Amino acid sequence: MPQYLLLLHEAPKVTNLSPDAMQAIIQKYKIWSDTLKQTGKLVDANKLHRDGRVMRGVTVMNGPYAEAKEVIGGYFMIEAANYDQAVQLARDCPNLELGGTIEVREIEPC
Amino acid sequence: MPARDSRDAEGLVGHLFRHQAGRMVATLTRIFGADRLDLAEDVVQDALIKALDQWPFYGVPKNPTAWLIQVAKHRALDLIRREASFEEKSVELAARWPAASEGAGQAVLDDQLAMMFMCCHPDLPRESQVALTLKTVAGLGVEEIARAYLAKETTIAQRLVRAKRMIREQRIVFDVPSGAELAGRLDVVLEVLYLLFNEGYTAHGGENLVRAELCEEAIRLGRLVASHFRTDCPKTHALLALMCLHASRLPARVDTGGDLLLLGEQDRSRWDRQLIDRGLLHLERSAQGGELSAYHLEAGISACHATASSYESTDWGYVVELYDQLYATKPTPVVALNRAAALSRLKGPLHGLRAIEAVQHDPILRDYYLLPAIQGELWREIGDKEQAAGGYRRALACTCTEPERRFLLEKLRSVSGEAAFT
Numbered sequence: 001m002p003q004y005l006l007l008l009h010e011a012p013k014v015t016n017l018s019p020d021a022m023q024a025i026i027q028k029y030k031i032w033s034d035t036l037k038q039t040g041k042l043v044d045a046n047k048l049h050r051d052g053r054v055m056r057g058v059t060v061m062n063g064p065y066a067e068a069k070e071v072i073g074g075y076f077m078i079e080a081a082n083y084d085q086a087v088q089l090a091r092d093c094p095n096l097e098l099g100g101t102i103e104v105r106e107i108e109p110c
Numbered sequence: 111m112p113a114r115d116s117r118d119a120e121g122l123v124g125h126l127f128r129h130q131a132g133r134m135v136a137t138l139t140r141i142f143g144a145d146r147l148d149l150a151e152d153v154v155q156d157a158l159i160k161a162l163d164q165w166p167f168y169g170v171p172k173n174p175t176a177w178l179i180q181v182a183k184h185r186a187l188d189l190i191r192r193e194a195s196f197e198e199k200s201v202e203l204a205a206r207w208p209a210a211s212e213g214a215g216q217a218v219l220d221d222q223l224a225m226m227f228m229c230c231h232p233d234l235p236r237e238s239q240v241a242l243t244l245k246t247v248a249g250l251g252v253e254e255i256a257r258a259y260l261a262k263e264t265t266i267a268q269r270l271v272r273a274k275r276m277i278r279e280q281r282i283v284f285d286v287p288s289g290a291e292l293a294g295r296l297d298v299v300l301e302v303l304y305l306l307f308n309e310g311y312t313a314h315g316g317e318n319l320v321r322a323e324l325c326e327e328a329i330r331l332g333r334l335v336a337s338h339f340r341t342d343c344p345k346t347h348a349l350l351a352l353m354c355l356h357a358s359r360l361p362a363r364v365d366t367g368g369d370l371l372l373l374g375e376q377d378r379s380r381w382d383r384q385l386i387d388r389g390l391l392h393l394e395r396s397a398q399g400g401e402l403s404a405y406h407l408e409a410g411i412s413a414c415h416a417t418a419s420s421y422e423s424t425d426w427g428y429v430v431e432l433y434d435q436l437y438a439t440k441p442t443p444v445v446a447l448n449r450a451a452a453l454s455r456l457k458g459p460l461h462g463l464r465a466i467e468a469v470q471h472d473p474i475l476r477d478y479y480l481l482p483a484i485q486g487e488l489w490r491e492i493g494d495k496e497q498a499a500g501g502y503r504r505a506l507a508c509t510c511t512e513p514e515r516r517f518l519l520e521k522l523r524s525v526s527g528e529a530a531f532t
Binding site: 013015016017018019020021022023025026027029030033045046047073074076094 | 122125126127128130131155158159161162163164165166167168169170249250251252253254
């Protein structure tokens with residue numbers, strides 16, 4: 001089964017969310033990823049550190065993301081038959097509802 | 111993915127974040143000091159944000175509470191290392207939150223109660239006491255508090271800032287008072303809870319008749335107060351009894367269309383039996399001791415309704431008697447009006463109308479829709495449609511919630527055939 005990376009570009013976070021509001025977001029993610037898990041579609045998921053390095057030629061820059069609006073917050077690796085199905089599975093990801101975007105990329109087998 | 115499976119938890123129960131935030135802010139305020147409440151709040155907010163960052167990807171940890179405490183503890187230790195004046199506080203932190211702490215037990219209860227006493231300090235203005243209690247003890251966000259009070263977010267934020275500044279300037283201490291001071295200070299805490307509850311029970315305007323969340327939170331905090339040996343006293347139980355008994359009727363107060371139902375029209379099978387039982391239990395415990403507070407009497411009245419099998423079989427004689435006593439303790443025009451309504455059930459609508467006359471020009475009741483609404487209702491019972499319609503029209507001119515407005519319009523239509531558009 002082909003594998004896909006769902007790269008979650010997160011919308012700038014609202015920092016003063018209430019505890020209830022935060023819990024509600026987590027709950028939504030849980031429902032979404034539980035479904036992926038139960039149907040055997042979830043391969044892996046990881047949160048990326050906000051801090052990073054960008055290297056270009058001989059220069060190394062800290063945290064390249066300050067100027068970028070949507071940082072990649074993390075990724076989910078899933079299995080899907082094709083792009084259509086991958087998109088279908090990503091459709092309910094709460095990141096979209098929160099104003100972020102999702103980049104769906106098929107992993108090319110060697 | 112073995113790592114993921116081990117993290118698979120049953121999920122997040124109820125208002126875990128909100129309640130845990132309250133507990134952690136309390137403990138950190140104990141450690142950092144009342145003047146550093148902001149710092150405690152920041153640490154807790156950071157811990158919650160870290161959960162919000164990670165849990166979507168890694169799942170909810172097996173023990174979310176322990177996870178949050180652990181993260182907050184690390185954040186707090188970072189701060190302590192950076193501030194010279196905090197040198198000795200790491201010991202305190204370790205003692206307060208031992209490894210794998212569940213965040214429960216007597217110490218945390220002490221902290222939470224101390225936090226309530228601080229928020230409800232008599233030197234703070236009432237509105238700040240309420241806002242601060244909701245924010246720091248109950249864990250509500252500024253936006254949520256603003257929504258509940260139909261106020262602007264900036265207004266609530268200002269109240270909180272002002273309250274915190276006063277805590278610093280007046281060196282208000284973080285502790286559960288004792289001795290001679292305790293009773294008076296507890297009175298303020300109970301008053302604030304009573305206000306919270308009433309705010310939730312009788313919304314002042316807008317679409318939502320009942321903001322059950324505020325009621326729920328007031329009851330939760332009331333139980334917290336009652337569970338501490340220092341504040342587990344008859345008056346606390348009387349307030350809890352009153353809140354539980356009132357809240358038991360919340361599910362029946364509106365019909366399926368969201369329209370208001372009066373006590374006599376409510377389907378009593380929809381009353382929450384569990385809350386009634388709990389309320390009666392608290393009422394029993396409130397009877398130990400010599401004091402008969404307004405909470406006792408209001409709880410007693412509520413119990414009369416809760417235990418009557420129907421509106422008609424209510425012991426109105428006893429209800430009126432309790433209202434008489436309540437008026438003697440708390441001679442407010444609202445109590446007088448309620449007493450008049452009960453009297454009309456006991457002796458008939460004319461007696462009720464006559465009793466209302468005594469308070470009908472009280473300035474406090476000028477914009478109180480229930481006064482003309484009750485007059486309208488009593489005139490309708492007598493059969494005087496014109497007077498009844500007048501009452502309903504005057505009620506509609508007062509501030510009321512959307513369901514209340516619909517209710518009054520319906521009543522007006524029934525006596526005048528008037529298809530009023532207001």
